[in-house]
Amino acid sequence: RTSAEGTASGKVILFGEHAVVYGSPAIAAGLDRGAHARATRLASGPSTLRIGDETVVADGSSSNDLERAFHALLTVAPALPPVHVEARSDLPPGGGLGSSAALSVAITRAAEALARGQEEDAAIEARVLERAAAWERIFHGNPSGIDAMAAARGGIFRFTRAEGARPILPRQDLALCVGSTGQPSSTRETVGLIASQHAKDPVLVQRSIDAVTSIVGNAVLALEAGDQRALGDLMNMNQLVLSGLFVSTSELEELCALARASGALGAKLTGGGGGGCVIALVPPAFQSDGTRDEAREAKSAARILDAWRGAEGR
Numbered sequence: 001r002t003s004a005e006g007t008a009s010g011k012v013i014l015f016g017e018h019a020v021v022y023g024s025p026a027i028a029a030g031l032d033r034g035a036h037a038r039a040t041r042l043a044s045g046p047s048t049l050r051i052g053d054e055t056v057v058a059d060g061s062s063s064n065d066l067e068r069a070f071h072a073l074l075t076v077a078p079a080l081p082p083v084h085v086e087a088r089s090d091l092p093p094g095g096g097l098g099s100s101a102a103l104s105v106a107i108t109r110a111a112e113a114l115a116r117g118q119e120e121d122a123a124i125e126a127r128v129l130e131r132a133a134a135w136e137r138i139f140h141g142n143p144s145g146i147d148a149m150a151a152a153r154g155g156i157f158r159f160t161r162a163e164g165a166r167p168i169l170p171r172q173d174l175a176l177c178v179g180s181t182g183q184p185s186s187t188r189e190t191v192g193l194i195a196s197q198h199a200k201d202p203v204l205v206q207r208s209i210d211a212v213t214s215i216v217g218n219a220v221l222a223l224e225a226g227d228q229r230a231l232g233d234l235m236n237m238n239q240l241v242l243s244g245l246f247v248s249t250s251e252l253e254e255l256c257a258l259a260r261a262s263g264a265l266g267a268k269l270t271g272g273g274g275g276g277c278v279i280a281l282v283p284p285a286f287q288s289d290g291t292r293d294e295a296r297e298a299k300s301a302a303r304i305l306d307a308w309r310g311a312e313g314r
């Protein structure tokens with residue numbers, strides 16, 4: 001074989017971002033959009049990566065994060081042979097939807113499949129998280145691994161650093177509306193911001209982490225019971241704690257308020273914050289189950305979308 005492909009999902013964090021870095025549980029859900037990569041064999045190195053208009057070479061001592069991340073991914077033992085990879089993400093970059101992790105998983109799957117052949121799928125998957133972690137450390141500093149896990153497995157799951165992923169079986173489908181502030185969010189910066197607060201006043205930050213732990217515990221129960229009203233309330237509470245940690249912004253708060261005023265059961269930022277995206281829980285009455293009030297649904301859904309379209313142009 002001279003080329004091979006790999007794909008991966010984007011994700012939203014439903015509950016528990018940031019607290020998860022400190023060992024608390026979080027809940028993530030895979031998206032149906034994600035990243036795609038195609039790897040082609042090279043006779044000799046260095047390996048190259050093209051994403052959109054940008055082509056980089058794998059270089060561990062480069063000042064370019066992408067060059068170092070690509071190098072780090074390829075050199076996790078056993079090192080991968082020289083490849084050229086063409087990759088693309090269908091997710092907004094820096095938006096907290098896991099674009100970077102999805103790219104790392106798609107690139108790893110393509111390059112591993114080329115090196116080892118498809119019959120060794122299990123061996124490939126065993127190294128996906130390790131290679132993705134090496135990539136994510138370049139961009140994030142101290143990634144919890146939840147993004148890479150979501151990119152690799154999809155679905156809805158509870159995650160902790162110590163225990164990894166445990167699937168959750170929600171009683172009902174969830175309909176989420178994702179709204180973007182249009183502002184990039186730097187997870188490295190917001191994770192660093194909370195780390196410096198933690199260094200100054202560990203007791204205060206720990207109180208927020210404990211609050212998130214109990215929100216996540218209740219959210220698992222609400223998902224399993226199909227109690228979407230409780231789930232929405234818990235999203236609002238999680239947002240309050242996140243704004244108390246200073247990772248929300250006035251644009252994120254405005255989008256949450258718009259979504260709630262338009263009928264969302266709850267809304268919060270998702271991912272690193274400081275910009276990026278908001279998720280809102282769309283009430284079951286607005287979802288397509290064939291038994292709803294369609295006129296009301298269409299109107300409310302359109303209002304949510306319009307509000308967000310307005311905010312996106314900012």
Ligand code: PMV
Binds near residue numbers: 021097187270
């Ligand atoms: O990559 P983002 O922006 O979706 O954020 C990931 C979630 C954090 O908890 C903020 C960081 C982490 O590594 O878990």
